[in-house]
Amino acid sequence: MLQVRDMTVKLPRDGNMAAVVNEVSFEVGRGEFVGLVGESGSGKSMTARSLIRLLPRGAEQRGSLELDGTDVLALSRTGLRDLRATRTAMIFQDPRAHVDPLWRVHDHISEPLRQQGISRREARQRAIQLLTDVGIADPERCADSYPDQLSGGMLQRVMIAGALAVEPELLIADEPTTALDVTTQVEIMSILMELKRDRDLATLFITHDLELASVVCDRILVMYAGKIVESGAAADVFARQFHPYTHGLLRARPPLSGPRSKLEAIPGTPVSGLDAPPGCPFAPRCSWVKPECERASIELRPAAPGRESACVRIEEIADELD
Ligand SMILES: Nc1ncnc2c1ncn2[C@@H]1O[C@H](COP(=O)(O)OP(=O)(O)OP(=O)(O)O)[C@@H](O)[C@H]1O
Numbered sequence: 001m002l003q004v005r006d007m008t009v010k011l012p013r014d015g016n017m018a019a020v021v022n023e024v025s026f027e028v029g030r031g032e033f034v035g036l037v038g039e040s041g042s043g044k045s046m047t048a049r050s051l052i053r054l055l056p057r058g059a060e061q062r063g064s065l066e067l068d069g070t071d072v073l074a075l076s077r078t079g080l081r082d083l084r085a086t087r088t089a090m091i092f093q094d095p096r097a098h099v100d101p102l103w104r105v106h107d108h109i110s111e112p113l114r115q116q117g118i119s120r121r122e123a124r125q126r127a128i129q130l131l132t133d134v135g136i137a138d139p140e141r142c143a144d145s146y147p148d149q150l151s152g153g154m155l156q157r158v159m160i161a162g163a164l165a166v167e168p169e170l171l172i173a174d175e176p177t178t179a180l181d182v183t184t185q186v187e188i189m190s191i192l193m194e195l196k197r198d199r200d201l202a203t204l205f206i207t208h209d210l211e212l213a214s215v216v217c218d219r220i221l222v223m224y225a226g227k228i229v230e231s232g233a234a235a236d237v238f239a240r241q242f243h244p245y246t247h248g249l250l251r252a253r254p255p256l257s258g259p260r261s262k263l264e265a266i267p268g269t270p271v272s273g274l275d276a277p278p279g280c281p282f283a284p285r286c287s288w289v290k291p292e293c294e295r296a297s298i299e300l301r302p303a304a305p306g307r308e309s310a311c312v313r314i315e316e317i318a319d320e321l322d
């Protein structure tokens, strides 16, 4: 459904252009739930935005980007508007920042339908049905509410209902549960998973939580400093890591169940693509670093069946990571 090849996003910095997303390639299939995971600043949101060319002013985007055969980078202004309005949908960490407080819930959901020429009455009916689909118990009352009358979890459900109104081919969910309490997080996640199942939706799910991603996603892409450093089936990545960064992310987090082992934070601080050193961007924080890691840029390559890693030493250190 979605095919991204060698995508680079550069932003102006100190009179030059610097990459925040650096030659990223991946795919999301129909009905596939793909997790994009990494620490703050790694370029997850920028990658997400680049898929619908919603980038900051002055940004430069290169590479190739296809959505079900459409060359997204070649789209005209109208084509792009159409892509954003009807073929893709995005939900965000903070739903309140993305709603108009003066609009009632049903307006938010039915507006895109009205733009497609659907009558007011039918649009409202569709809105009520969508609110029911995302588990809202009293959809009529919710439809007539204003955003500030709803809890964060309810509002995120409304955003998801709004995203689905246009029946998108691709859903981009940028940390949709990060601002919510744990119980609501679980509810929102199960709604997203149901959608994937029932609607055959291609979903790119962004999170900084690798363990959550390993439970909910089909496949995981691990991002560091603007690059994908590891990828594979979610359960496989969780069971065995082929990049020291992924390994570090999992060791730095308490397990959801089972015995608690000692937590080991990754030393140093994460860098964004803007500040990435040459060679492997993770080298300054890596316990396995060797001079060769800092020499040239390191590409993602097969590490095992269905698995890729951007670590040059992976064959040597795989057993230590295991
Ligand atoms: N509008 C902008 N102008 C300039 N730089 C930006 C802009 N937005 C993001 N950046 C920079 O781009 C880099 C990647 O940011 P991005 O928002 O994609 O990270 P992220 O992985 O989504 O992080 P987080 O987990 O905090 O959301 C960061 O260094 C950030 O400071």
Ligand SMILES: [Mg+2]
Pocket: 044, 045, 046, 174
């Ligand atoms: Mg982000």
